Amino acid sequence: MNVCVSANVSEKKRVYHKQGCIYERRIKYQNKMQVTEEIAIKNRYRECKYCAGLKGELRAYAHQIDKWKISEHIGTSYDAVTDTLYITTDIGAWKIFMNRKGKYVLFHMNQYSKDMSFYQIKKADYHCQKDVKATDSFEKIMRYIINHDKAKVIIMDDYRKLPRRTKKQKMYYKNAEQKAKRKQKYRVYELFARLERNDPELIKLSMC
Ligand SMILES: [Zn+2]
Known part of the structure; x- marks a missing residue:
């Protein structure tokens, strides 16, 4: 992750910030430097208490999150006790927290309905979203x-409408296509099973 530092400060005042932190914006342009977090730490910079961690992300991304709330209908709730961020969309709920290596991991709720309270969202079962690598x-x-x-909403209507750029x-398209094919196969199987149950003679006809 890239962080911002002031190149011109005494060792005591060495602090690094995320981009978008209000304190990062106060660093004079001519002193501002972008470096990796590793380099900042090596040079004895400490993380800013305001923008560090998940709570800091919420502050640094406050503006963007407000935009997403309007354009993507997301909802966010931060639980300070467990340092976990809960995110809801039109059709799902997710949670993010930091693992021991300082990277964010993503979990997806198994069953979500729009009328759930924050308490229910917190207590629900989640699974690790395996195709997302831990990231900073x-x-x-x-x-x-x-x-x-967004893709899931389209699939509920018709997977063939998914963009494929x-x-x-x-990948989403391919997965949805396979799922649709499996469903189709199952429907045919189910039809035969029903025919068989109701009238054993019918199955002979359909096999012709
Ligand atoms: Zn900061």
């Missing part, structure tokens, strides 16, 4: 959630 990019993980549920979009 908060934005990446938020965009994943938005795109995932990016690699991820192509």
